[in-house]
Amino acid sequence: MDAPGAVARGDLLVRDGVIAAVGDGVPTALAALPGRRADVSVDASGAFVLPGFVHGHLHLCQTLFRGLAEQSDLLRWLREGIWPLEALLTETSVAAAARLGLLELIAGGVTCVNDMGTVRHTDAIGRVLEASGIRAVFGKALMDRGAGVPPALCEEPGAALESALELVRRWDGAADGRLRVSLAPRFILTCSHGLWRDVAAASAERGLLVHTHLAESPAEAREVAAAVSSTAARYFACAGVLSERFVGAHGVWVDDEELAMLAQARAALVHCPGSNLKLGSGLANVRHWVRAGLKRGIGSDGAACGNRLDTFHEMSLAAVLSRTLEPEDPLGAREALALATCEGARALGLGGVTGSLEPGKQADVIVVDHTALHQAPNETLGPYTTLVHATRASDVRLTMVAGRILYRDGEWTTLEAERVLAEARAEARGLARRAAAGPVQG
Numbered sequence: 125m126d127a128p129g130a131v132a133r134g135d136l137l138v139r140d141g142v143i144a145a146v147g148d149g150v151p152t153a154l155a156a157l158p159g160r161r162a163d164v165s166v167d168a169s170g171a172f173v174l175p176g177f178v179h180g181h182l183h184l185c186q187t188l189f190r191g192l193a194e195q196s197d198l199l200r201w202l203r204e205g206i207w208p209l210e211a212l213l214t215e216t217s218v219a220a221a222a223r224l225g226l227l228e229l230i231a232g233g234v235t236c237v238n239d240m241g242t243v244r245h246t247d248a249i250g251r252v253l254e255a256s257g258i259r260a261v262f263g264k265a266l267m268d269r270g271a272g273v274p275p276a277l278c279e280e281p282g283a284a285l286e287s288a289l290e291l292v293r294r295w296d297g298a299a300d301g302r303l304r305v306s307l308a309p310r311f312i313l314t315c316s317h318g319l320w321r322d323v324a325a326a327s328a329e330r331g332l333l334v335h336t337h338l339a340e341s342p343a344e345a346r347e348v349a350a351a352v353s354s355t356a357a358r359y360f361a362c363a364g365v366l367s368e369r370f371v372g373a374h375g376v377w378v379d380d381e382e383l384a385m386l387a388q389a390r391a392a393l394v395h396c397p398g399s400n401l402k403l404g405s406g407l408a409n410v411r412h413w414v415r416a417g418l419k420r421g422i423g424s425d426g427a428a429c430g431n432r433l434d435t436f437h438e439m440s441l442a443a444v445l446s447r448t449l450e451p452e453d454p455l456g457a458r459e460a461l462a463l464a465t466c467e468g469a470r471a472l473g474l475g476g477v478t479g480s481l482e483p484g485k486q487a488d489v490i491v492v493d494h495t496a497l498h499q500a501p502n503e504t505l506g507p508y509t510t511l512v513h514a515t516r517a518s519d520v521r522l523t524m525v526a527g528r529i530l531y532r533d534g535e536w537t538t539l540e541a542e543r544v545l546a547e548a549r550a551e552a553r554g555l556a557r558r559a560a561a562g563p564v565q566g
């Protein structure tokens with residue numbers, strides 16, 4: 125599948141981690157190789173070969189909290205469920221959470237993630253991302269104020285930004301360019317005006333993505349209005365945060381004028397339909413984003429929101445919800461798949477690197493089986509429909525990042541699944557014990 129979404133039948137040649145040729149170009153490219161053949165061949169018969177999924181908004185640290193904060197709306201979920209748990213995370217538990225999340229993501233065809241991180245121990249996430257082999261943009265969540273923020277998560281703004289920039293110095297461009305670092309102010313209700321200004325300046329000076337949340341729920345919008353006398357996108361425009369480096373998760377409650385402001389700034393929004401539905405936040409109308417010309421992606425948010433890190437589920441929800449919201453012009457399966465591939469890559473500023481199967485791009489490739497009964501009998505007549513609406517994450521046969529196979533037929537090459545699971549269970553028990561003992565002080 126290339127950037128315009130064309131489907132071809134044939135081979136794909138990878139050389140030195142990069143896509144060397146696709147389809148008709150493969151025989152000529154093979155003939156030019158020493159020995160005139162590839163070192164390793166992968167049989168993808170009975171399968172679709174796709175660009176790997178770009179997961180646009182994630183909290184790997186929350187994987188340990190899956191199922192622990194249920195039946196809640198966004199602000200209560202954060203203040204009573206998630207933040208107290210994040211405050212209890214240790215370096216070891218953050219790493220365990222990240223590994224467990226990556227097991228699921230890699231096996232589900234994700235080759236690139238955009239992670240929000242947490243306030244402390246983000247370095248541990250960097251180490252896990254590096255070892256896992258996945259492509260990633262990640263940051264440290266910045267929080268310097270706000271109702272319900274535990275002391276352990278609330279930092280002095282100068283120190284918070286400095287430690288984010290330390291991450292940048294250590295990790296941005298690391299692992300042969302596979303890892304990038306963003307600035308990740310959490311959202312308006314947890315960041316002071318001075319911090320937003322400093323983030324905007326640091327982003328402009330260093331070319332860093334700004335990854336944040338905006339306009340997720342109506343109650344949040346009311347608190348934002350009370351705090352800054354504005355709406356989120358207007359506030360970001362005034363604070364200088366909107367730019368082509370801005371990646372905002374959710375954007376459920378943005379009006380047409382705000383969409384125009386975001387589009388003018390060449391900012392991106394990331395759709396998280398599963399999280400929005402589970403938290404009762406509302407339904408983002410992605411057709412409006414498309415009409416406004418917005419850069420856009422898709423993600424599942426953390427495992428504590430929608431409980432699964434499954435791109436197939438999110439793509440299907442995006443298309444299904446759009447049919448309800450925009451019955452005359454809904455997103456089709458092809459557009460939903462584009463959110464998770466070429467459009468998602470563009471939203472993260474990685475459109476030239478990944479997101480489609482074209483010569484010169486990184487070999488971030490997945491092989492997805494289409495022989496299962498739940499895909500039959502017309503699986504190849506409408507490949508987009510099959511992929512988005514009938515295929516499951518468990519149909520992914522192989523996941524490759526930069527030419528390196530990370531997952532194949534139920535086996536991970538960089539993560540020891542049994543050990544990761546055991547470690548996650550032990551860390552979740554430890555977390556429960558610490559939570560029962562009461563809140564920590566910063």
Ligand SMILES: [Zn+2]
Nearest residue numbers: 337373425426
């Ligand atoms: Zn989020």
